[in-house]
Amino acid sequence: MTINDIAALTGVAASTVSRALSRPDRVNRITRERIQAAARELNYVPNTQARALSSGRTETVALLVSDATNPFYFGLIRGAQQQLRAAGHALLLIDTEDSAELENHLLHKVRRSVDGVILAASRLPEQTLSVIAAELPVVTVNRNVPRVRSVVIDSPDGVMQAVEHLVSLGHRSIAYVAGPPSSWANEARWRAMRTAMARHGLTAARVGPFGVSRSSGSVAADALLNTGATAGVTFNDLLAIGILRRLAERGVDVPGEISVVGCDDIFGADFCSPPLTTLTAPIEQAGRVAVSMLLDHLEHLGETASRQTVLLPTHLTIRQSSGPAPRR
Amino acid sequence: MTINDIAALTGVAASTVSRALSRPDRVNRITRERIQAAARELNYVPNTQARALSSGRTETVALLVSDATNPFYFGLIRGAQQQLRAAGHALLLIDTEDSAELENHLLHKVRRSVDGVILAASRLPEQTLSVIAAELPVVTVNRNVPRVRSVVIDSPDGVMQAVEHLVSLGHRSIAYVAGPPSSWANEARWRAMRTAMARHGLTAARVGPFGVSRSSGSVAADALLNTGATAGVTFNDLLAIGILRRLAERGVDVPGEISVVGCDDIFGADFCSPPLTTLTAPIEQAGRVAVSMLLDHLEHLGETASRQTVLLPTHLTIRQSSGPAPRR
DNA sequence: CAATTAATGGCAATCGGTTGCCACCCGGTT
DNA sequence: AACCGGGTGGCAACCGATTGCCATTAATTG
Numbered sequence: 001m002t003i004n005d006i007a008a009l010t011g012v013a014a015s016t017v018s019r020a021l022s023r024p025d026r027v028n029r030i031t032r033e034r035i036q037a038a039a040r041e042l043n044y045v046p047n048t049q050a051r052a053l054s055s056g057r058t059e060t061v062a063l064l065v066s067d068a069t070n071p072f073y074f075g076l077i078r079g080a081q082q083q084l085r086a087a088g089h090a091l092l093l094i095d096t097e098d099s100a101e102l103e104n105h106l107l108h109k110v111r112r113s114v115d116g117v118i119l120a121a122s123r124l125p126e127q128t129l130s131v132i133a134a135e136l137p138v139v140t141v142n143r144n145v146p147r148v149r150s151v152v153i154d155s156p157d158g159v160m161q162a163v164e165h166l167v168s169l170g171h172r173s174i175a176y177v178a179g180p181p182s183s184w185a186n187e188a189r190w191r192a193m194r195t196a197m198a199r200h201g202l203t204a205a206r207v208g209p210f211g212v213s214r215s216s217g218s219v220a221a222d223a224l225l226n227t228g229a230t231a232g233v234t235f236n237d238l239l240a241i242g243i244l245r246r247l248a249e250r251g252v253d254v255p256g257e258i259s260v261v262g263c264d265d266i267f268g269a270d271f272c273s274p275p276l277t278t279l280t281a282p283i284e285q286a287g288r289v290a291v292s293m294l295l296d297h298l299e300h301l302g303e304t305a306s307r308q309t310v311l312l313p314t315h316l317t318i319r320q321s322s323g324p325a326p327r328r
Numbered sequence: 329m330t331i332n333d334i335a336a337l338t339g340v341a342a343s344t345v346s347r348a349l350s351r352p353d354r355v356n357r358i359t360r361e362r363i364q365a366a367a368r369e370l371n372y373v374p375n376t377q378a379r380a381l382s383s384g385r386t387e388t389v390a391l392l393v394s395d396a397t398n399p400f401y402f403g404l405i406r407g408a409q410q411q412l413r414a415a416g417h418a419l420l421l422i423d424t425e426d427s428a429e430l431e432n433h434l435l436h437k438v439r440r441s442v443d444g445v446i447l448a449a450s451r452l453p454e455q456t457l458s459v460i461a462a463e464l465p466v467v468t469v470n471r472n473v474p475r476v477r478s479v480v481i482d483s484p485d486g487v488m489q490a491v492e493h494l495v496s497l498g499h500r501s502i503a504y505v506a507g508p509p510s511s512w513a514n515e516a517r518w519r520a521m522r523t524a525m526a527r528h529g530l531t532a533a534r535v536g537p538f539g540v541s542r543s544s545g546s547v548a549a550d551a552l553l554n555t556g557a558t559a560g561v562t563f564n565d566l567l568a569i570g571i572l573r574r575l576a577e578r579g580v581d582v583p584g585e586i587s588v589v590g591c592d593d594i595f596g597a598d599f600c601s602p603p604l605t606t607l608t609a610p611i612e613q614a615g616r617v618a619v620s621m622l623l624d625h626l627e628h629l630g631e632t633a634s635r636q637t638v639l640l641p642t643h644l645t646i647r648q649s650s651g652p653a654p655r656r
Numbered sequence: 657c658a659a660t661t662a663a664t665g666g667c668a669a670t671c672g673g674t675t676g677c678c679a680c681c682c683g684g685t686t
Numbered sequence: 687a688a689c690c691g692g693g694t695g696g697c698a699a700c701c702g703a704t705t706g707c708c709a710t711t712a713a714t715t716g
Contacts, residue, residue, distance in 0.1 A: 002702055013666045018704060028664060048441040049377040049386065050702030053671045058377065060420075068406045071399065071595060078396045081423045090438065092388075093421040095409045110418065113376040214599075245599060267399060271542075271573060273601035330672055341696045346674060356694060378672030381701045 001044055010038050021046070052113075061294060062092040062110050062117040064103060070212065070238065071266040072283065076120055076141065079287025087295055089115075100124050100182065111136055116294045119143065123182045139294045141286055143184045144309065149297060151289045151310045155185065155263055156192030158279035158314035162233050162261045163196035165277075165316055170325035171231040171259065177220050177243070178208030179235030186235050189263065193233060205229055210239060217242010218249075225252065230325045231259035237266045240276055244321065248273070255323030265317055275319035282312050329372055338366050349374070380441075389622060390420040390438050390445040392431060398540065398566065399594040400611065404448055404469065407615025415623055417443075428452050428510065439464055444622045447471065451510045467622045469614055471512045472637065477625060479617045479638045483513065483591055484520030486607035486642035490561050490589045491524035493605075493644055498653035499559040499587065505548050505571070506536030507563030514563050517591065521561060533557055538567060545570015546577075553580065558653045559587035565594045568604055572649065576601070583651030593645055603647035610640050 007014040012031060019026045020035040027035075038044075052058040063080050065073045077093065084091050092114060096103035100123040107117065116137035122129060126145050132138060133148040140150040166174055176193045179186040190206065197204040207223040210216040212235065221243040224232045234240040240262030247254055254260055254274055262269060262278035269276040289310055335342040340359065347354045348363040355363075366372075380386040391408050393401045405421065412419050420442060424431035428451040435445065444465035450457060454473050460466060461476040468478040494502055504521045507514040518534065525532040535551040538544040540563065549571040552560045562568040568590030575582050582588055582602055590597060590606035597604040617638055 003704095004702075014703080015667080015705075016665055018702095019665085022704080026664080031665080043436070045437055045440065047381075047702050048438075049380040050671090051704075052377040053375075053381055053673090053702080054704040056671080056704095068409055069402050069595075071402070074397050074399070074402060077421070078423065081396055081421065085423070090441070091421050093405070093409065093419050095406065095413070108371070109373055110376075112373065113418075241599060267397075268596040268599065271569060271596065271600045273599065331674095332672075342672085343674075343697080344695055346672095347695085350674080354694085359694080375672050378701090379674075381672080381703090382674040384674095384701080 001042060002047070003044075006035060006038050006042060006044060009042070010035050058113055058115050059088065060090045060092055060114045061291065062094055062114045063120065064094045064096055064107070064117060064122070065120045066096050066098045066103075066123060067212075068093065068095040071268065072236065072238070072264050073120060074267060075283030076287040076290075079284035079289075080118060080291050081287075082284075083288040083291035083295075087291075089295070096123065098123065098180070104128060107132060107136075115298055118290045118294060120290075121183060121185070123180075137294060137297050139290045139297070141290050147308070149293050149308045151286050151293065151312060153185075153281045153283070153286055153312045153314055155279055155281060155314050156188050158263070158281075158316060159189050159192040159233060160196040161314075161316040162277075162279060163193060163200075165318065166231045166233075166259060166261065166322065166325075167200050167202070169231075169259070169323065172202060172325070173205070173227075173229045174202070174231045174233060175205035175207055175224055175227045175229035177210065177224055177232050177234040177239060178206055179210065179212050179239065181209045183235070189233075189235065208235070210235075212236055212238050214238055214242035214245065217244075218246040221246035221250070225250075225258070229258070231261070231322065233261045233263070235263060237262040237264045237269045237276060237278055240278065240321075241268060241272050244272055244274070244276065254321050257326055259322040259325075261316075261322055270319065274321050277319045277322035278317055279314045280317045281314045286312055329370055330375070331372075334363060334366050334370060334372060337370070338363050386441055386443050387416065388418045388420055388442045389619065390422055390435075390442045391448065392422045392424055392435070392445060392450070393448045394424050394426045394431075394451060395540075396421065396423040399596060400564065400566070400592050401448060402595060403611035404615040404618075407612035407617075408446060408619050409615075410612075411616040411619035411623075415619075417623070424451065426451065426508070432456060435460060435464075443626055446618045446622060448618075449511060449513070451508075465622060465625050467618045467625070469618050475636075477621050477636045479614050479621065479640060481513075481609045481611070481614055481640045481642055483607055483609060483642050484516050486591070486609070486644060487517050487520040487561060488524040489642075489644040490605075490607060491521060491528075493646065494559045494561075494587060494589065494650065494653075495528050495530070497559075497587070497651065499557075500530060500653070501533070501555075501557045502530070502559045502561060503533040503535055503552055503555045503557035505538065505552055505560050505562040505567060506534055507538065507540050507567065509537045511563070517561075517563060536563070538563075540564055540566050542566055542570035542573065545572075546574040549574035549578070553578075553586070557586070559589070559650065561589045561591070563591060565590035565592045565597045565604060565606055568606065568649075569596060569600050572600055572602070572604070582649050585654055587650040587653075589644075589650055598647065602649050605647045605650035606645055607642045608645045609642045614640055 003014050003017045007017045020032045120141040129145045193204045205227045210220045262276045265278045265280035331345045335345045348360045448469040457473045521532045533555045538548045590604045593606045593608035
């Protein structure tokens, strides 16, 4: 089942077999068909490592996520997976456990075993990313770095929609519940929030940072209540769902006493209680686009990219966790 | 940054460098330390493909799931990932899209690029699995095949607990809401259900099969109501959550009019509405154990396994979707 | 009909490690 | 002094493809 077996069987040299399979126009039709038939019959599958060793192409892409159990990534993983399979590539999944150090280490380790990497929510400093991008094709997700192509979900725009929504419901005091400080998206959302509030002559409060897990939601909920705000916009849905649970525990009515708006519209946002008003992000699409950009980049290496960054729109999905501001 | 660079730098042969790094006791301490120091300094990372080509070991394990967006797999992926990283191995994630044919094809394709595979919820017939297991180290999850090591979550036992729970609440008419017929676990749960019911002189109804998605939940809910059962045990939580939504839509009170028990305790089961009574499965642990078994198997290839299959216990977690049977 | 060119296929080097085998050195035995 | 054996390290083959270069042959053209 190696290229040599096929060569022996068809009476040609191994190099000819290789060409017949990977550069068909380089060999005579008759020969080619004979070889291809033999390959099919023997159920030949080229050895990936051998191919990688000589050609440098591994047909594998690494996807780095900060936490494989975060539902946000499910969609991303799936989208990436789909697009990769379509191109015949494999997906190496790497969980960086939210550690910049580990991320850097693992990146360094797989550097030679993949054709490129997709960094979802990288915790690495900008400079490090630039260095890495210089020696390895990189596409980031939700992270903007000069000279590194990226797909970013336009949640800042969504945050503005959320603010409009809340303000129109009479809310005047709205707080931002922040996520990890090392998250680029976190800062982007906070900036958008301040801008949107300022447009109405309002000032946003900010609490956090909090970890992105449901348990962090409890402490976030308490902090949110302390601000006296009548509404909170959270860094992501995981946090929002945690907050909803804690508020229910404390007997605080949502949205009667306080409104909560999440971000991403992950699995669960539609069936938690109350169903979460949130920014719906095209996560799966983001995964597909990231892969497309990467593969495209691989095909035209030396060239400068036409579009360095793709912005994906979000929209506000109104459910039951947001409502009119309480009368005071 | 290849082995040769280090060899040149330290003035030894490449083979010595190789040994110094992978079989340290085979080379003199002085030499070894000099080489290791140089390797560290140059930030040397061995080329995976080259190593794999000559040694046959790729230090990569493939995890096949039937649908990467199914929350059940999140925990599995994470557990596997953790254990693999600890061993310095990489994780190749493969989504078989619930197709036996695709599963077989992809398995065949990666065969040579991985040291072993973990098949989570394989859709392949037993015979095919045996063939594959003979030519490639395999560990299955929730699937029992002779001579193939496996980790199975003891949900049949859990199903019995669920039946006891429901019967003690006065339910006499309980239906099983079935998942995909190709799922081994599905049949195992159904058998357990019938056995448990029979113990009380009762007969279980069965509806389905249904796909495992929340949208399938709608049709499942209607079918469940048609049976006239006062309680339903579902193949998995995804289906259960879908059912809860549909019942809410139709104005059916849960658990007032009908009780619903899920299976797996996935993300979301605790905060859906009402929170789902379900069989809590040690999913992450299953992932870890599967990897351990596989790596263990790899280390002692020729030998016969001590334990071919590991059974992981489940327990019933009672929340608010189950309650006393309605009085008629 | 000679000459130029295009199409085709083989040779052999190469990618970067791994590993069996052998040679050498050195201290310890008899 | 001859011998033995363990500890070290080098040589070279090998894993399975890819690819640059060249030789052969066939086709085209003036």
